[in-house]
Amino acid sequence: TVNGNMDLYAVVFNRSSETDLSEDELPQVNTYKYKQVIFVGDSRTEYMENVLKSMGQTAIKDVKFVCSAGKGLDWLSTTGWSSLYSMVINGKNSILEKRTAVIFNFGVNDLKDYKEYVSYYNGIAPMLNSKGCDLYFMSVNPINRQMLSNTNRADRSEASVRLFNAYLKSNLSSAYTYIDMYSYLKSTGYSFASDYYGVGTIDDGLHYTARTYKRIYAKCMNSLRQPS
Structure with missing residues (x-):
């Protein structure tokens, strides 16, 4: 019996039907605006890095990773x-200086700390902005x-993910642009694999396949602010 709104999740995804982006189809850094793009995150970011680097260094030119x-x-x-x-320390707060895009993707390992994340992100924003970073x-x-x-894997709930995202979206300062990858994946599909390169057959409910990681990366790159 359905008594209210429900969030539905895919249990099985046909991996072979998911788009498999080639190196030529991956968006490149907009060098008119940015000198570099830095992804900062946990294992999901690390495994995405593994997938992208396995395609060749030219696939992610001017892209760096800080992850563990x-x-x-x-x-x-x-x-x-x-x-x-x-x-980013060499960046300058100048209209003539190409900027750095920094994309944070933490939280899945400590979802209960959503208030602490907001406090920390808002605290470091002025320092990164002064070094020419878009956040x-x-x-x-x-x-x-x-x-x-x-x-x-450590137990965690889908509801706690939604709470984390909603709180950060509402409480991060205007220095941050929110990339709603959650809704994008829920509407277009995604697939899981437990290994470091996203090619395994074990669904661990947490890490994605290579195809999904490439789609996440492409969506992120296309979400970056356009040149003014």
């Missing part, structure tokens, strides 16, 4: 921040709680 599997806010605010800041937050993307046990 299994990490969250504690890592981001220490090791992750040091690595990120070293990549983005990519939503925490769909999981399948029923499949997490396949590889002993």
Whole structure:
């Protein structure tokens, strides 16, 4: 019996029907606007990096990654921040300087800390802005709680993902542009694989296939602010 609105999740996705983007189809950095794009995240970002680099370095020219599997806010605010800041420290707050796009994608490993994430992101925004950075937050993307046990992944709920995203979307400062990848994937489909390169057959309910990672990357790149 349905008594109200429901969020429905795909249990099985036909992987062979999912678009498999080639290197030539991946969006490139808009060099008129940006000198580099930096993705900052956890294992989902790390595995996406693995997939993209396996296609060849020209596929992700001028794109860098700051990521570590299994990490969250504690890592981001220490090791992750040091690595990120070293990549942007030479930027200048000048209209003549090409900017850096920074895309954050943390939260799936510590969903309960949504208020702490907002406080941290808003706190570092002025420092990154002063170094010529445009800031983005990519939503925490769909999981399948029923499949997490396949590889002993920590339990977490779809509802907690939605709460995290809604809170950050509403409370991040105007310095951030929200990339709603969650809704995009829910409407277009996605597929899971547990291995580092997204080609395995085990659905762990958390990490995506190579095809999905490439689509996430392409959507992110196409979401970056256009030249003014």
